[in-house]
Amino acid sequence: MKGFGFMTRSLVEKLSDVVGAAFSARDLPADLGAVRVSDRPDLAQFQCNGAMAAAKIAGKAPRDIANDIVGTLAGHGDLSRVDIAGPGFINLDVTDDYLAAHLRDMAGDSHLGVPQSGSGQTVVLDYGGPNIAKPMHVGHLRSAIIGDSLRLMMRYAGFKTLGDVHMGDWGTHMGMIVSEFIRTGATDRILGIDLEDEEQIDALMGELGVMYPQIAAACKEDPARKEEALAATVKIQNKESPYFDLLQLIRKASVNGMRRNYALLGVHFDLWKGEADVHDLIAPMVADLKAKKLAVESDGATVIPVKRDDDKKEMPPLILYKRDGGVMYGTTDLATIVERVSLYDPARIIYVVDQRQHLHFEQLFRAAMAGAVTRPDVALFFAGFGTMNGTDGKPFKTRAGGVMKLEDLIAMALDKARERLDEAALAQDMDEAEKNDVAHKVAIAAIKFADLQNQRTSDYVFDLDRFAAFEGKTGPYMLYQAVRIKSLLRKAYVTNDIDIDIDTMFRDLWNNDVSLREGDRSLALQLAQFSDAFDAALRHYMPHHLAEYGYQLANSFSSFYANCHILSEDDPAIRQSRLALCVLTYKVLETTLAMLGIAIPRRM
RNA sequence: GCGCCCUUAGCUCAACCGGAUAGAGCAACUGCCUUCUAAGCAGUAGGUUGGAGGUUCGAGUCCUCCAGGGCGCGCCA
Missing domain, CATH: 3.40.50.620 (HUPs)
Structure with a gap:
């Protein structure tokens, strides 16, 4: 890769610096120069609203201030257009060369321009x-x-x-279960369970699953039974035998199921x-x-x-x-x-x-x-989240009104994914193992993306039919776009069906000059917003900002893909630049999805 | 009773520090597969942001009140 250092400023931050300097030059606070992506893309790429806020400070009309700022910025080599609109909005466009140079910096940065703000903490x-x-x-x-x-x-x-x-293994519910084993004389049988034997563990978990609701009900009805459970809880907590021994055995047996569930979801824990x-x-x-x-x-x-x-x-x-x-x-x-x-x-x-x-x-x-x-x-930060409701707007339940097991939910999503895969006839040439792998990735993407596109703090409606319809703003759509890029790159690199090394291609493509033109611009601008979206998500512990960004990027790519020649482009320089854009899009999309815990299949 | 949160298109949701014409997806309608995966793309239609006041050059966003919904409040987790 051509030599460039770490990228420390996003595109809007760089532009904010430029416009901020113009404000400073007029003895106005530099932070008034804050630039953001325009919410009127038909008018401009970027906007600055500082002139209106400055009106009070300066005691001048907003448009006069905007005029001064525009005067200072006029002729800036990186800006292709600066003008005033409405009450005093300053609208900006950047040159294609400047945008391309920014993407080059981003491509050269080990974290695609995301600042390493954690600094090892x-x-x-x-x-x-x-x-x-x-x-x-x-x-x-x-x-x-x-x-x-x-x-x-x-x-x-x-x-x-x-x-x-941080599993729950020390509360009253354990007292209920342990006291029940003791009162029914099952202690020796339970303690005799071989933890190496999957079948015995499954049998125990099945038994516990049946037992628990019954004991909970009994404790609710019968105060004496509840007293017994609470007393057992204290004995567990005092590590008395056999109370504590029972707990330890149950805990070890339970961890199996937890690991299985989290593995299905692709969710990782460092500490158990x-x-x-x-x-x-x-x-x-x-x-x-x-x-x-x-x-x-x-x-x-x-x-x-x-x-x-x-x-x-x-x-x-x-x-x-x-x-x-x-x-x-x-x-x-x-x-x-x-x-x-x-x-x-x-x-x-x-x-x-x-x-x-x-x-x-x-x-x-x-x-x-x-x-x-x-x-x-x-x-200490509490990142609370809202309730997952059913389509009736009430907390999610099974049809029968009970609590749905996580594994059942995942199995349902997997069925939907497989069904859709068969319909699409695309996976016909895949063997059973690959088909299963793709179905699993699609199912998990559907579930995770559906959850993460919602604001963390609000309740949301879980509707599997909608998530797994695989059309529109869904996890499978995201995977589909990523897979299309991969397929395109695979063709460009003529490696038949062998898995391609994206990183090698990435270096190859960005080692050449990259130039942008009309049809590339909106995808390029979208790519440049990655670190800003990341920052918004990280700052508020709100992944939905990244989910939203990922969708917009996938959407921009899909437009670009439909409207621009890439492999079929005759001009080698344009073809090369567009491929570079594709590979950067793939990297950013892959990274965004990875942050959401979503893995991309090789093909689908 | 006290407190917290929510109400945006028919449905499900966005809108960063208050900014221009409030955006997506689904559903509806219209086009587009002899160029790279149509799980796609382009477009049309759909809104008094629950209601009433207020602050502001400017309010979905801030303040007050009202209506409707959800949740939490000492020995469960």
Whole structure:
């Protein structure tokens, strides 16, 4: 690749510098020169709205100020057009050469222009939370998809990321199950289960799946039964035998299923920890908080008050020990902060959890800060997400009204994908293994893209028929566009059907001059927006900005593909430049999809 | 009762720090497969951004009130 260094500024940032300097030259704040992509593409490529804001400061008419700025910018070699529109908008176009040079910088940058803002800092992300002994269900889908996406984005931006599954293995539900095994005399049988034997594990999980709803119902009806479960919970937490032994066995058996589910989804965790892992940190932590007079007795429980005088809402204390001596999730969550800070020294801890737990995390963060169990420079962030609803607008359920298992949901998506693949007749020449692989990638892309294109914080309607229709703004559409580029490049490089090395092509193509013309311009401008979209997504922990960007890029490419000759272009320089644009589009699209946890098949 | 969130096209959703004519997808309608994958492209139609005030040169976005919906509020997670 021709020599150019790291790219540190996006196109709009560079233009903001230029226009900002023009404002400075008129003794106006440089930040008024902020340039953004025009929302009137029919009028201009970029716009600056600063002249209108400057009117007050300068005591002049916006159009007069805009006139001054335009005067300063006129003749700038990189701008092909600068003019004023409406009340004082400054409209800008860049030259094709400048745009091409920018793309060249981007192509030469190891991260396609995304700044390495993480600079090696560690961040812990918490996006699992499945309970052991229970099958994973659709409620685990959003945290997994969003959390993994945030992890991938942060890693790309130069953070050292640690995703923790943080399974629920220390609560009352375990007391219910363990007490049931003990009361029915099943202890020896359960403890005799061979954890190397898949069949025995599956049998146990099946048994637990049937058992749990029954016990939960029994505890609800019968206070004595509930007491028994709560007592067992305390015994587990005191690591008494055989209570704790039962828990450990169930936990080990449960992890199998979790790994299988997350593997199907293509969601990765670095740490497979649970609430139980921090148990030994709890007693010293509470002792310390008591010594500091932060933890106090209240109604027989030990709590940390977190209410402030200026609170408008009620703010209950964080409970550390219940009256019966048992710990709650606030306790383990607090101890988990202690553990994470001491083991990993993170700059941030991010919780990707259902929005409904917002209050709990506010209590937790306040307790953590007040109790100084963490350092003040460790940012604790609650990235809450909305509920996944069914087409009726109510929380997603099976037709029968029950909770749908995650594996069933994935299987349904897989069926749809396979069905559509058969209809399309395109996959006919694939063998069964490849067909399955493509169907799986299509199914996961459908599910993930459908989720991630929604704003994280809002509820969304899960409608598999719509997602898997594979038309319009869907994951499969994204894959389709990526695969078309790959196919085109494969043809350009005449390697028959052998898998091509995109990186080699990428270097080859960008080692030549790249020039742009009319039909290439909108795709090129779209490519230049990558790092801005990435930044928006990262800054707010909102992957939908990247999903939206990816769709627009795929769409721009599809237009370009339909309207421009590429392989059939006679002029070798134009053909070469367009191929360079294609390979950069592929790289950016692939990276964008990768950040969303979506993998592209070789063909489809 | 207290508090938080939401209401944008028939449906599902976007709109970065308040900016021009509020954008997509689906559904509907019209074109386009002897150039590279039609799971596609180009186009038409569809809106008083729940309602009423206010701030502002400018409001889907900020403030107040109202209507409708969702969620959370001490020993479950």
